[in-house]
Amino acid sequence: MSTAALMNQQIRLAARPVGMPKPSDWNVTSEAVRDIADGEIVVKTLYLSLDPAMRGWMNDAKSYIRPVAIGEVMRAGGIGKVIASKSPKFAVGDAVSGGIGVQEYWIGAADDKTAGFYRVDEKVAPLPKYLNALGMPGMTAYFGLLEVGMPKAGETVVVSGAAGAVGQTVGQVAKHKGCRVVGIAGGKDKCDFVVNELGFDACIDYKNESVKDGLKTHCPQGVDIYFDNVGGDILDAVLTRINMKARIIICGAISQYNNTAPVKGPANYLSLLVNRARMEGIVVFDYADRYHIGAAEMATWMKEGTFKTREDIVEGLENFPDALLMLFEGRNFGKLILQVAKE
């Protein structure tokens, strides 16, 4: 396929947001897809992963990854198809996963380290699954739970953001390891989903009931592992119910990402002292050399039918700014994905 005359629509960061990102924090630009040189490829974007972590990348702050610069194409992981190749690494037609960015086409060296493209197999699982359980959220859940949480059969695992990309997988991996699993999610539909579809033992609807009471009811043996995706008041509520030697995995704090006030620290953190408990942060990249192990185990469960995932797919590159807000307003139901082009 010739890439001549293709235009590449891109969404760039125009300003650093204060609080929730506004339309004016983005610029939509368009440029021609340039000819490629030896070693280069063109990837046509099919799906982009929308993640809470994106909000952090927009801040000019030291973190585990450099901030997106003003004027730069917004960073995003995604799945695409190679439509032109002058590299032996990828052939036209290959489905690939990597750091595509919020744009219709990615153009550059096939072995670009930042993009880090690798082939994905449509025969093993539908492509969107590679942005969910078989992608970053799945690896975050799998390695965060197993390596930092170290669940033992019979223990009670609580996970917030239970219907979200990471939460779905945390709960199902914990069930596979023999744990009692209690989710925390917003709304009856999400709670019904994680219990009835994913097999969680219970789910607390934080929008309509007291989390503290819910934990009392559904964790009669206390909480051994809490996988925290939200921070704020929910983290504080769980801290009051942890067991001796409990493990709290700090994966994110979506309740705090758009704060204009300072982050609310966990007021009940001294429960760590009383209970000789541990709170530990994880970043998925640390487990990159073992992603294939996690993906293989979850793919096996998927085939068996004992592991399900749900995606919430929004169409159209131009809808990126609003779709991103869905995450922070809890409007997505399942792993949020932006479909940029038809497969």
Added chain:
Amino acid sequence: MSTAALMNQQIRLAARPVGMPKPSDWNVTSEAVRDIADGEIVVKTLYLSLDPAMRGWMNDAKSYIRPVAIGEVMRAGGIGKVIASKSPKFAVGDAVSGGIGVQEYWIGAADDKTAGFYRVDEKVAPLPKYLNALGMPGMTAYFGLLEVGMPKAGETVVVSGAAGAVGQTVGQVAKHKGCRVVGIAGGKDKCDFVVNELGFDACIDYKNESVKDGLKTHCPQGVDIYFDNVGGDILDAVLTRINMKARIIICGAISQYNNTAPVKGPANYLSLLVNRARMEGIVVFDYADRYHIGAAEMATWMKEGTFKTREDIVEGLENFPDALLMLFEGRNFGKLILQVAKE
């Protein structure tokens, strides 16, 4: 020695304090020392340990130990001499350490589990040392640092409350393990003491300088281990300077114990995520079966002259209520001990 006609002055909890304990939160009572039955002993109190943890015991809240009841003799660890014995376990004249309580005499079964008396040897170290490095604060420091902190030679260890009972020992044990040690203490005298007498590499005077700037200056390689005795703003400042895979030992939070407002949680706790770091609580009792190992190692260092401790001794049982406040106002300089009777 006959115990007939001895009167036992006792300090009892009269009311649960709101904020800083007031004189009216205590009752001073007096009762005759009763005759002992078979298996019982009378211990004459010499020294009582005054500790920040006492403030927690006065609250009616679930913790690692039951609260002191209203009307009950205030709980305290101490050193005493056996002055009467109908037990083969202890002889008159034995120096013992255990849960004496804030009173002149302890009367009960020699093998009472709550008191947990054990013999201490005046020839190995002066008796007050058994309430400092060779007692609970020392064991807290030793096992907290080594078991939870897991220091490696060359790493940077920061400890708050550096001139206090736990802090002194944390810093010196860390030095013995080959670490760079930076203390945080209130006032020039305390800072000079930990650097010049105890051999810390540096000390930040939080009353007269910015902790954040001090950490920048004195921890050029960042912070690998932070042993936290204070919580609050100092914990938040250290969180901004931790290294990848840092360990934060939560031993106490003296800045928060008399709060009437809710505890201030660490607003910068997401630094744990970015740095894949860990925050973990400790309670000294978990290491009871290995106290002798820690005590033996520190006693050896003391004999070599490479390990020093400082006590701040206040005299008179009746001064207990005010002496306790010295801890929370930073008025003590070294391990705070109440001397109830002459040796």
